[in-house]
Amino acid sequence: MLATAAARSPSVAVDRPPISPRARDDEAAQTMRRVAETLALVADAVPVQRRLLRPGDAVYQAGQRFTHLHLLNAGFVKVVNLSADGRDQIVGLKFRGDWLGFDGIADGVHGCDAVAMDTGEAWSLPYDALVDACAQRPRLMGKLHRAMSRESARDRHSLMSVCTLPADARVAEFLRNWAQSLSGRGLRADQILLRMTRAEIGNYLGLTLETVSRALSRLARERLIEFSDKGRRDIHIRDADALAAFVQLSLAPDLSVLQ
Amino acid sequence: MLATAAARSPSVAVDRPPISPRARDDEAAQTMRRVAETLALVADAVPVQRRLLRPGDAVYQAGQRFTHLHLLNAGFVKVVNLSADGRDQIVGLKFRGDWLGFDGIADGVHGCDAVAMDTGEAWSLPYDALVDACAQRPRLMGKLHRAMSRESARDRHSLMSVCTLPADARVAEFLRNWAQSLSGRGLRADQILLRMTRAEIGNYLGLTLETVSRALSRLARERLIEFSDKGRRDIHIRDADALAAFVQLSLAPDLSVLQ
DNA sequence: CGGGCGTTTGAATCAAATCAATTGGAGTGG
DNA sequence: CCACTCCAATTGATTTGATTCAAACGCCCG
Numbered sequence: 001m002l003a004t005a006a007a008r009s010p011s012v013a014v015d016r017p018p019i020s021p022r023a024r025d026d027e028a029a030q031t032m033r034r035v036a037e038t039l040a041l042v043a044d045a046v047p048v049q050r051r052l053l054r055p056g057d058a059v060y061q062a063g064q065r066f067t068h069l070h071l072l073n074a075g076f077v078k079v080v081n082l083s084a085d086g087r088d089q090i091v092g093l094k095f096r097g098d099w100l101g102f103d104g105i106a107d108g109v110h111g112c113d114a115v116a117m118d119t120g121e122a123w124s125l126p127y128d129a130l131v132d133a134c135a136q137r138p139r140l141m142g143k144l145h146r147a148m149s150r151e152s153a154r155d156r157h158s159l160m161s162v163c164t165l166p167a168d169a170r171v172a173e174f175l176r177n178w179a180q181s182l183s184g185r186g187l188r189a190d191q192i193l194l195r196m197t198r199a200e201i202g203n204y205l206g207l208t209l210e211t212v213s214r215a216l217s218r219l220a221r222e223r224l225i226e227f228s229d230k231g232r233r234d235i236h237i238r239d240a241d242a243l244a245a246f247v248q249l250s251l252a253p254d255l256s257v258l259q
Numbered sequence: 260m261l262a263t264a265a266a267r268s269p270s271v272a273v274d275r276p277p278i279s280p281r282a283r284d285d286e287a288a289q290t291m292r293r294v295a296e297t298l299a300l301v302a303d304a305v306p307v308q309r310r311l312l313r314p315g316d317a318v319y320q321a322g323q324r325f326t327h328l329h330l331l332n333a334g335f336v337k338v339v340n341l342s343a344d345g346r347d348q349i350v351g352l353k354f355r356g357d358w359l360g361f362d363g364i365a366d367g368v369h370g371c372d373a374v375a376m377d378t379g380e381a382w383s384l385p386y387d388a389l390v391d392a393c394a395q396r397p398r399l400m401g402k403l404h405r406a407m408s409r410e411s412a413r414d415r416h417s418l419m420s421v422c423t424l425p426a427d428a429r430v431a432e433f434l435r436n437w438a439q440s441l442s443g444r445g446l447r448a449d450q451i452l453l454r455m456t457r458a459e460i461g462n463y464l465g466l467t468l469e470t471v472s473r474a475l476s477r478l479a480r481e482r483l484i485e486f487s488d489k490g491r492r493d494i495h496i497r498d499a500d501a502l503a504a505f506v507q508l509s510l511a512p513d514l515s516v517l518q
Numbered sequence: 519c520g521g522g523c524g525t526t527t528g529a530a531t532c533a534a535a536t537c538a539a540t541t542g543g544a545g546t547g548g
Numbered sequence: 549c550c551a552c553t554c555c556a557a558t559t560g561a562t563t564t565g566a567t568t569c570a571a572a573c574g575c576c577c578g
Contacts, residue, residue: 081415085510089422091415103415105408112415131401135394142390148407149364155414156340156350156362156371162422163348163465167534198557206422208535213558231543232557251344426566456524467567472526490575491525 031184035097038143042071042125045133045140049124053077053116055195059100061113066104068124072096075120076195078204079103080113088113090204092155095181096120099147117195162206169250170205171215175225175235176243189240194233222246290443294356297402301330301384304392304399308383312336312375314454318359320372325363327383331355334379335454337463338362339372347372349463351414354440355379358406376454421465428509429464430474434484434494435502448499453492481505 042048049068053059053075060070062082072094079092079100091112094100100122104110134141161173175192183189194201198209198216205212216232219225224243228234237243301307308327312318312334319329321341331353338351338359350371353359359381363369393400420432434451442448453460457468457475464471475494478484483502487493496502 081419083419083510085507087423087510089419091418102408103412105404106412107405107409111412131397131404134400135397138390138394141393141400145364145390145407146366148404148411149361150366152407152411152414153362153365153370155411155418159350159414159418159421160340160342160348162418164346197555209557210536210559211534213556214534217558248344251342251346457526458524468525469527469568470566472524473566476526 028180028184028186031097032186035185038097038147039071039073039123041137041140041143042123042130045137046125046129051122051124053118053120053122055116055118057116059114059116059122060104060110062110064104064110066101066108066110067127068101069127069130070100070114071123071125072098072100073121073123075116075122076118077114077116077120077122078196078200080115081111082113088203090200092151093178093181093204096185099151102148102151164251165247166250167207167211168215168218169247170207171201171212172219172224172243173247174201174205175219175237176240176247179237179240179243190237191228192235192237194235219246287439287443287445290356291445293402294444297356297406298330298332298382300396300399300402301382301389304396305384305388310381310383312377312379312381314375314377316375318373318375318381319363319369321369323363323369325360325367325369326386327360328386328389329359329373330382330384331357331359332380332382334375334381335377336373336375336379336381337455337459339374340370341372347462349459351410352437352440352463355444358403358410361407361410423510424506425509426466426470427474427477428506429466430460430471431478431483431502432506433460433464434478434496435499435506438496438499438502449496450487451494451496453494478505 050073051059051070059077060066060068074096077094077098077100078090079094080088081091082088094114100114101110103112105127130140130144134144158177161170165173178192178194179189182192196204198212201207202209202212207215216225216235220227223238224246226236226238228236309332310318310329318336319325319327333355336353336357336359337349338353339347340350341347353373359373360369362371364386389399389403393403417436420429424432437451437453438448441451455463457471460466461468461471466474475484475491479486482497483505485495485497487495
């Protein structure tokens with residue numbers, strides 16, 4: 001856990017928009033609208049090739065030439081980065097409405113694998129055609145840019161979690177993010193069916209599989225989550241706010257000092 | 260340190276382009292050319308507002324409305340993410356030729372502070388004008404997209420380092436990246452003048468300042484780096500390859516098994 | 519000179535990794 | 549149906565590496 005704050009001159013302080021408790025709901029609605037708009041806008045701008053995904057299918061693979069961007073219309077995809085020495089790490093999880101393939105734009109070759117973890121559907125868009133379409137339609141370009149920017153922001157956020165949170169809170173935050181992704185897409189967010197092993201979760205969070213298992217057990221013991229009868233991959237979140245509070249708590253261990 | 264690899268079906272294996280030892284040099288040349296091109300291309304496409312930076316100046320701040328993207332023409336900038344609870348974390352370091360401000364595109368408001376750590380110069384470009392220019396010039400749009408994609412790739416890479424490397428290797432990797440950034444801009448890469456405190460480095464790497472200090476001492480003891488007479492922030496890299504090898508080594512502790 | 523800050527270094531503590539054993543389910547075949 | 553294997557998951561005991569707490573040093577600057 002980090003103790004040290006970056007030095008920051010007090011003179012650059014500025015008003016930060018407060019994050020209201022109901023911002024979450026608005027965000028969910030926004031996300032849904034955005035996804036629908038994107039799908040519609042893209043559909044009549046470029047030739048879309050729909051592609052059915054089965055668990056284990058690769059949407060694209062590291063080393064492949066980059067030709068298409070993809071929109072995930074259904075399902076759930078993990079993005080895996082393989083380093084030169086053969087080690088790999090899950091660097092992103094993608095849900096409905098997310099774009100896939102931005103990593104290939106930089107140098108024309110994909111740097112990651114994108115692997116479906118569930119049946120789903122990807123819309124593949126030829127990048128060149130998309131660029132042309134963007135030149136015609138500023139709104140489409142705006143959407144694309146915002147999607148890329150949002151992806152960065154998310155990466156940044158997950159980086160912060162990984163760096164600053166202790167193991168239990170990291171797992172809690174992982175579940176919270178998952179639930180949020182679900183609710184942002186209009187799905188029920190209190191029931192999560194993990195389609196990943198403990199090892200994969202650990203890989204994603206920078207923990208060992210044993211630590212993930214222990215963390216889940218502790219969260220269950222604290223009654224923050226509940227395992228369903230169906231198995232230990234089916235998790236019920238009784239109280240999302242309590243989960244969020246738990247994460248916050250482990251960031252500020254002694255708030256008694258503040259008051 | 261991670262032990263577990265993500266499950267990956269063997270069927271999706273694909274040829275990965277090998278990273279040759281001279282790829283580094285090519286990349287440096289490429290980077291320089293790219294930076295020069297970008298500066299030129301942008302200059303006559305949109306109204307550029309040059310802005311002198313002094314250490315501590317904010318290029319932009321979290322909470323501000325997003326209006327401009329910035330190109331860093333000289334100097335060195337840290338990007339700081341402040342979370343709701345007041346904690347902050349350095350999420351990026353920017354050098355000459357890097358873009359600044361992508362994080363604001365997503366929702367029209369900046370989510371980070373970008374603070375100069377050195378005298379320098381930023382070129383500020385009105386985003387709207389830039390979008391218009393992109394619609395006219397596909398090459399400019401390509402440049403912009405590639406820059407955004409490259410930023411993601413870098414974030415991803417630093418995420419992996421933070422997740423997988425032990426403290427010493429993390430610091431070594433930090434220095435290696437810094438040196439690479441310098442050489443990519445045509446500057447001498449064997450002499451690094453850190454303009455960050457140990458606390459800031461630790462914040463960036465997910466370590467405490469003491470651990471950073473110890474790691475640097477150990478690297479110096481191993482003769483992988485050398486402190487200059489001028490002070491403990493001035494670091495000489497005697498052998499960049501040895502540094503890289505050190506990082507690799509801590510990923511694969513027992514290569515004896517392989518042979 | 520003395521105070522403040524950044525840095526180094528040591529000793530004790532603690533959280534997560536590692537090592538190891540066991541349990542639980544899903545699938546297979548006798 | 550049961551015995552069997554295989555793999556995921558859990559749980560415990562131990563070790564390790566980073567943090568924490570603490571002290572001291574070097575340095576710049578008023």
